[in-house]
Amino acid sequence: MSNPTSKHTPQPVSSRTTYALAGVALVVVVAIVGALYLWNRGASTSDTVRNDGYGSAHDPAVTVALDSDGAIVLGKPNVAKTVEIFEDPLCPACGHLEKIYGQEIAQQVDLGKIEVRYRLVNFLDRSSKSKDYSTRAVAANECVAQAGDGPVYAKFHTLLFTTQQPSEGGPDHDNKELADIAKQAGAGDDVAKCITSGERADSARAHAEAAAKGLESTPSVLVDGKKIDHTNPNWVLDAAK
Incomplete structure (x- = not known):
């Protein structure tokens, strides 16, 4: 027995929908890249030794x-x-x-x-x-x-x-x-x-x-x-x- 033929004909996605989806994807990528940049910048700042090379307090008056x-x-x-x-x-x-x-x-x-x-x-x-x-x-x-x-x-x-x-x-x-x-x-x-x-x-x-x-x-x-x-x-x- 043959399968009944579907009367539904797939419609192509409109160019407007394609652009919208691409725009959403771009926003997500930009947001992720921005978050990673800020996180890395914060991590590097917090790990930067302040006044490196000075040593411990060494004035004899201390x-x-x-x-x-x-x-x-x-x-x-x-x-x-x-x-x-x-x-x-x-x-x-x-x-x-x-x-x-x-x-x-x-x-x-x-x-x-x-x-x-x-x-x-x-x-x-x-x-x-x-x-x-x-x-x-x-x-x-x-x-x-x-x-x-x-x-x-x-x-x-x-x-x-x-x-x-x-x-x-x-x-x-x-x-x-x-x-x-x-x-x-x-x-x-x-x-x-x-x-x-x-x-x-x-x-x-x-x-x-x-x-x-x-x-x-x-x-x-x-x-x-x-x-x-x-x-x-x-x-x-x-x-x-």
Whole structure:
């Protein structure tokens, strides 16, 4: 049996419809290309190291002190602007912040434009292989800070958050290795002993837990007590005005 012949005759798509579809496709392609361009431009901007080559704060007039609340205060005397930075020593985003903006921060500290209050927390202890790396790293920071040498502390802090920062879940530094990093930054034997003995472990844990109260995430940056957007590429220079 033969199939019945259809009476429907396909009609060609009009040129007007073809142009409309082509126009829609072009708009979609342009939108995608534009979005990729903006995303790539934003990514490259956020990954550009600010003031590359300056290094950590190195003016001998820069001092460091361990405040009663556990804040580590780096700067020159009588500075008008205070930048407060909340960080976890194992936090990758904190490491990124230091890699991108650390040298720019250092120059403004050397110029006496800002002082920095580092508030170190231990959110990521459980994410470290030793299960207590963040706390021990906070203790090591306190050992270096209480010696009072600003440039030494600045270099130690830079090393710990950049080239010497462990990965979450991977091997981390034991106390001897933390002491070796401190000595690489210029710290003396008394500081190294403070770190290897773990003498500041309890105070560091208490300070870290106090700093973490009400804190939503790390890194967080406050300028004169007000939280700012640290993804703004000019935030350091704005803070120093």
